[in-house]
Amino acid sequence: MLDKGDGIMATYIGAVEDFRKSATAFMQHVDLLAQARDAYQQAMAASAELRTVLDAGDENLRTLMTQLEQALNLHMARPALDRKKPEPVKVEPIKTNSESTVGVRAFP
Secondary structure, three states, X not given: OOOHHHHHHHHHHHHHHXXXXXXXXXXXXXXXXXXXXXXXXXXXXXXHHHHHHHHHHHHHHHHHHHHHHXXXXXXXXXXXXXXXXXXXXXXXXXXXXXXXXEEXXXXX
């Protein structure tokens, strides 16, 4: 006849042996977990730095585009009176071979 303590002892010994095997196998791969954590932290730091660089670049592009649009709007919206006025043209007679004719001569 088996004693109740024998069954409990067998359960205990089996559980301890399973624990030892699992813990030993896990310990062989703990370094992989540490490597994965380090790689994750490195990737997150690089991602944050990249995001900062891209955000700064985007802001520079938006600023430049705004300046270009403002310059274009200023140029296109300028009334004709604000633009450089044409030079006045004087009309004076041109004399050739004793004949008097009227011609147009532009003077700057």
